[in-house]
Amino acid sequence: MTRGIRGATTVHENEEKLIINNTKLLVDEMVQKNNIMATDVSHVFISVTKDLNAAFPAKSLREIPGWTYVPVMCMAEIDVPGSLPACIRVMMVVNTTEEQKDVKHIFHNDAIKLRPDLVNRGGE
Template sequence: MIRGIRGATTVINNEESEIIQETKVMIEKMANKNSVQPEDIASVFISVTPDLNATFPAKALRLIEGWKYVPVMCMPEIDVPNSLSRCIRVMMTVNTTIEQQKVEHIYLNDAVKLRPDLQSGVKSN
C-alpha cells in the first residue's frame, strides 16, 4: 500500500547550509520513525515558503546514504498571508504496511504549530 508521510520544519535564516541541514534532519526522522528504506519510497515532494530561495532543499536527500535514486522535486508553497514563514514542507510517498493512523508525521522547530493534532509528545529539536 502506498501511504503519505508528512513532515515540516522551519529555519531561522535563508542560508543554504541551514536549509540543507534542517531538511536532512527532518527527512531522516521521517524515515526512521516509519521504518522507511530508500527502496520503499515512490517519491518525495518538498515545498518551501517564498522567503526561502538560497538553495534546493532536495540536496539534503543526496547526503543520506542510499538515497541517490529516490525521486525528489522542489516547489514553492502557496503564499498565504500570515502563514508560517521560513518553512520547508515534505510529502513522502512510500510503500508500507503501516496503518494510516499509525504513520508518524514529523513536525520540527516552529512547524509543530502546523498540526498539533498529529503531535504525540514530539517536541522541536
C-alpha cells in the same frame, strides 16, 4: 499500499546550510520513526515558502546513503497571507503495510504549529 508521510521544519534565516541541514534532520527522523528504506520510497515532494531561496532542500536527500535513485522535487508553497514563514514541508510517498493512523508525521521547530494534533501524539 502507498502512504504519505508529512514532515515540516523551519529555519531562522534564508541560508543554504540551514536549509540543507534542517531538511536532512527532518527527513532522517521521518525515515527512522517510520522504518523507511529508500527502496520503499515512491517519491518525495518538498515545498518552501517564498522567503527561502538560498538552496534546494532536496539536495539534503542526496546525502543519505542509498537515496540516489529516489525521485525528489522542490516547489514553492502557496503564499497565503499570515502563513508560517521560513517553512520547509516534506511529503514522502512510501510503500508500507502500516495503517494510516500508525504513520508518524514529524514536525520540527516552529512547524509544530502546523499540526499540533499530530505533535501531541508523542512528538510525531
